[in-house]
Amino acid sequence: MARRYTGTGKPAPDNRSPFARATGLGSAKTGVEHWWAQRASAIALVPLTLWFIAMLMVHVGSDYATATAWLRTLPAATLMILLLAMLFYHAALGLQVVIEDYVHSSMKFAAIVLIRLVCLVLALAGIVAVFRIALIR
């Protein structure tokens, strides 16, 4: 925060409004990247989720053997890993905006870090499960 030197050895209290303090500083520099990543992951998720819904319909009510035999195929395993990566990336970005809009306490930063960690763990757990199904037995 900018403090003006007054010659008395003590900085003058900053009486400007929050708007005046922010004016001229430019953007926080990271917003544009977040905005683009949200859109790019959204576009990637259109074919990925529609593929998944279609596969869910085809394999609806299928037993363990049928489901795992499908997940073992190369296209299914590859697209499922892509879906998991894009889904939880998109979810982390979206949930971050929800937190930023409604949480104004010191919990905001912790909540965003927690959301990112949970999304990372879920994506990894799903990807490891796909590898396990595809490679073991």
Added chain:
Amino acid sequence: MSRPTQGRIRPLSPNVQIYRPQLTSVLSIANRITGIVLSIFGVGLVTWLVAAAAGPEVYSAFHDIMASWPGQIVLFGGSFAFFLHLTGGIRHLVWDSGRGFQLGTIYRSGWLVIVASVALTVAAWIASRFMLGVH
């Protein structure tokens, strides 16, 4: 002059208790709510994959829960949330390209999102019942 700006408790806008909802605001918050709901369904997707990786017993336990009536109702709700978020998201992408901001167009695309998401949900479930018979 009274207290400084930051310490004062200011009225919130919009005042949610007296705010009259419109199609635009309802769809705006619906896109956000369905996003949160679909994040929770993402946990369900991972649970399904982990269950399949764990073996036939765990998989059939998970499968039985999903095939039960409460499970099917939850899945039906999830599929509607998905199609609403999908069509609402495509509407947002059109806006991002700088198009469709005329008031009439905004309402038309809003109703299109509702009709399309209901139609896609119903079509997906009818199709999945048909596939079940074929399989």
